[in-house]
Amino acid sequence: xxxxxxxxxxxxxxxxxxxxxxxxxxxxxxxxxxxxxxxxxxxxxxxxxxxxxxxxxxxxxxxxxxxxxxxxxxxxxxxxxxxxxxxxxxxxxxxxxxxxxxxxxxxxxxxxxxxxxxxxxxxxxxxxxxxxxxxxxxxx
Numbered sequence: 489x490x491x492x493x494x495x496x497x498x499x500x501x502x503x504x505x506x507x508x509x510x511x512x513x514x515x516x517x518x519x520x521x522x523x524x525x526x527x528x529x530x531x532x533x534x535x536x537x538x539x540x541x542x543x544x545x546x547x548x549x550x551x552x553x554x555x556x557x558x559x560x561x562x563x564x565x566x567x568x569x570x571x572x573x574x575x576x577x578x579x580x581x582x583x584x585x586x587x588x589x590x591x592x593x594x595x596x597x598x599x600x601x602x603x604x605x606x607x608x609x610x611x612x613x614x615x616x617x618x619x620x621x622x623x624x625x626x627x628x
Contacts, residue, residue: 535570542568545613553603562591581619589626600627
């Protein structure tokens with residue numbers, strides 16, 4: 489399986505503008521730029537997109553882990569806070585914090601935490617990232 493995202497950038501770093509799209513059309517020519525990444529201008533940025541990818545991947549992967557225990561979530565809410573930091577004269581994504589809450593009938597707190605931690609390690613987007621990944625998981 490292969491999926492494609494694309495971007496077009498025009499201009500210099502600070503005043504240039506870009507547009508990001510996905511093969512599926514879920515994103516189509518969404519604007520991004522220095523001001524949407526490093527300032528508070530509305531628009532998207534790579535870290536926000538990584539956060540959305542990680543949160544959605546985590547929620548799906550957790551449902552897989554639950555299914556292996558013959559459990560099914562009523563709802564999994566996942567949020568990924570992605571931190572971009574200046575490191576060694578450049579920038580890097582240094583941290584991702586996952587904040588997860590879930591309604592899962594019939595699961596114990598211990599089993600929930602076990603699935604949550606395993607999902608943090610085994611989600612394909614977690615495996616992609618070299619950043620420090622932390623997790624707060626709450627069973628509702």
